[in-house]
Amino acid sequence: MENTDFINKRGADYKHIKGWGIDADPKNDPTYPMKRRTNEEHKGYTWERPTQQAQTVEILHSIERPNLTAVFGTSVPPSGLSGMIRRMAFKKSENEYGHWLPLILADRVNVVEGVIDDFMHGTFPNIFVEKGYVAQWRHDKPGLFAKLAVVAAITAGAVFLMTRKNDDD
Amino acid sequence: MLAMNYRGPKRVRIDHKPMPEILHPEDAIVRVTRSCICGSDLHLYNGNVPDTRVGTTFGHEFTGEVVEIGSEVTKVKVGDNVLVPFNIACGKCAFCRQELYGNCHESNSQATAVGAIFGYSHTAGGYDGGQAEYVRVPYANVGPTVIPEGMDLDDAVLLTDVVPTGYQAAEMAGIQPGDTVMVFGAGPVGIMAAKCAWLFGAGRVMIIDHIDYRLEFAKNYAQCEAYNFEEIGDLAVFAKKQTDSLGADVCIDAVGAEAAGNAMQTITGRKLLLQAGSATALHWAINCVKKGGIVSIVGVYGPTDNLVPIGNVLNKGLTIRANQASVKRLLPRLIEHVQNGILNPKELITHRIPLEEVAEGYRLFSAKLDNCIKPVLIPPSVKS
Numbered sequence: 001m002e003n004t005d006f007i008n009k010r011g012a013d014y015k016h017i018k019g020w021g022i023d024a025d026p027k028n029d030p031t032y033p034m035k036r037r038t039n040e041e042h043k044g045y046t047w048e049r050p051t052q053q054a055q056t057v058e059i060l061h062s063i064e065r066p067n068l069t070a071v072f073g074t075s076v077p078p079s080g081l082s083g084m085i086r087r088m089a090f091k092k093s094e095n096e097y098g099h100w101l102p103l104i105l106a107d108r109v110n111v112v113e114g115v116i117d118d119f120m121h122g123t124f125p126n127i128f129v130e131k132g133y134v135a136q137w138r139h140d141k142p143g144l145f146a147k148l149a150v151v152a153a154i155t156a157g158a159v160f161l162m163t164r165k166n167d168d169d
Numbered sequence: 170m171l172a173m174n175y176r177g178p179k180r181v182r183i184d185h186k187p188m189p190e191i192l193h194p195e196d197a198i199v200r201v202t203r204s205c206i207c208g209s210d211l212h213l214y215n216g217n218v219p220d221t222r223v224g225t226t227f228g229h230e231f232t233g234e235v236v237e238i239g240s241e242v243t244k245v246k247v248g249d250n251v252l253v254p255f256n257i258a259c260g261k262c263a264f265c266r267q268e269l270y271g272n273c274h275e276s277n278s279q280a281t282a283v284g285a286i287f288g289y290s291h292t293a294g295g296y297d298g299g300q301a302e303y304v305r306v307p308y309a310n311v312g313p314t315v316i317p318e319g320m321d322l323d324d325a326v327l328l329t330d331v332v333p334t335g336y337q338a339a340e341m342a343g344i345q346p347g348d349t350v351m352v353f354g355a356g357p358v359g360i361m362a363a364k365c366a367w368l369f370g371a372g373r374v375m376i377i378d379h380i381d382y383r384l385e386f387a388k389n390y391a392q393c394e395a396y397n398f399e400e401i402g403d404l405a406v407f408a409k410k411q412t413d414s415l416g417a418d419v420c421i422d423a424v425g426a427e428a429a430g431n432a433m434q435t436i437t438g439r440k441l442l443l444q445a446g447s448a449t450a451l452h453w454a455i456n457c458v459k460k461g462g463i464v465s466i467v468g469v470y471g472p473t474d475n476l477v478p479i480g481n482v483l484n485k486g487l488t489i490r491a492n493q494a495s496v497k498r499l500l501p502r503l504i505e506h507v508q509n510g511i512l513n514p515k516e517l518i519t520h521r522i523p524l525e526e527v528a529e530g531y532r533l534f535s536a537k538l539d540n541c542i543k544p545v546l547i548p549p550s551v552k553s
Contacts, residue, residue: 007413011347011349018510019509019511019512020368020370021346037267038267047261060291065278070275071193074295075225076225082222090279107220107221107222125182126182130180135533135539139533139538
């Protein structure tokens with residue numbers, strides 16, 4: 001017996017929708033190129049480049065290109081231990097895990113560096129505010145309490161285990 | 170000036186940072202008037218994008234007033250109110266000249282696989298973003314577009330990313346009149362993709378998510394069907410049953426790396442970072458689309474690998490189309506649609522948050538509190 005769960009519901013009452021079909025393009029099938037194709041890239045890296053931005057800070061660049069781009073971002077140059085890891089990562093191409101995994105490691109190291117830097121500048125990071133818990137307090141108190149309860153339980157468990165170990169000694 | 174300051178995964182704060190300076194003759198400095206938090210900012214916020222350095226200011230969706238220009242800037246002048254596409258593009262390289270403004274070759278030294286994006290890690294160029302009072306805008310002859318007279322700033326700011334990305338998702342899907350379209354993800358981009366699918370003549374539009382308030386919003390805003398994947402069971406079976414066993418004509422992945430719905434993907438992609446995010450939505454898109462169908466991807470993934478059923482792509486003869494939106498290419502048409510009332514982007518905005526409360530804004534958006542669809546940050550100078 002045929003399974004009647006299968007239906008061919010194709011829609012019907014859609015032309016009331018403002019703008020329906022105004023951008024329909026029968027040529028836009030997968031063989032129709034999205035870009036305005038000029039094949040300019042066949043000539044290689046030969047276009048008239050924009051003026052080169054002066055390099056005033058260390059910029060790491062992908063080894064898959066020969067140079068710095070004409071313009072580049074200058075926020076947060078590499079520094080400290082995380083910077084050393086990032087420099088190492090940029091010796092590998094984007095094709096390698098050896099590029100991306102050290103960058104993720106550097107990001108985590110950088111978080112610790114950020115906390116140290118805060119302390120060195122006399123700032124004590126307000127984790128409650130930085131994590132946006134004010135919004136959670138305002139709109140989802142049960143969720144916040146549940147989160148705090150989990151943290152408290154884990155902390156209590158850890159203290160209990162450490163204490164028990166000491167007692168065993 | 171005040172600027173958002175990334176301190177580590179799920180930790181941001183407002184800080185005083187030095188004013189941006191003109192570093193190149195084509196630079197402009199823009200005083201920000203609106204700046205959104207984007208769903209793709211959450212990948213940064215969660216620490217999932219490699220080379221996201223502590224101290225970076227996020228924000229790639231913003232409008233502002235030009236307050237200073239470099240010596241080679243001719244297309245905008247001091248005092249212009251502009252909307253700034255999220256892509257940083259030179260306009261001269263072989264890719265820009267083919268209108269691939271999201272793939273510029275002269276703006277991102279750090280990576281060749283992605284163009285430059287404001288405030289989107291050093292992998293996307295190392296530029297500070299617009300969640301600040303002021304921002305440096307490179308290639309000001311190319312990106313910034315003067316906001317047309319009478320256009321609401323809230324509409325304008327959504328033309329920098331959400332609208333073009335949603336529109337390009339539908340465009341890349343090659344929708345033909347009468348097509349059945351499945352959109353995965355009822356965030357702002359997914360909702361906009363569903364809305365734009367009608368403009369290409371879709372016959373049926375279904376949006377899939379698991380957050381009920383978002384589905385309800387999408388149903389009303391995009392005039393489409395909305396389904397909670399936690400209630401309908403196996404999505405591939407659902408898609409087949411809805412299409413007489415053939416599959417949707419096109420599927421759009423508007424989720425990317427933060428997708429929920431599959432424990433294995435969530436653990437390996439989001440928790441352990443063993444893949445470049447959770448590819449659940451893409452997996453579903455591939456398995457729900459018809460043979461010979463098109464999968465359009467605008468959801469953002471990281472630069473490494475993802476687990477998706479690539480064998481099914483081959484065996485079903487699928488076409489996958491994907492890119493960062495080419496905002497500049499699409500703007501003239503989209504401005505027209507907004508001015509003619511065909512698209513009403515500002516209706517997506519549910520929360521206006523002072524820039525000083527940026528940390529709360531991120532928590533609100535990422536935890537989907539208070540029925541948040543789209544939060545906009547308002548700098549103090551605008552309020553006064």
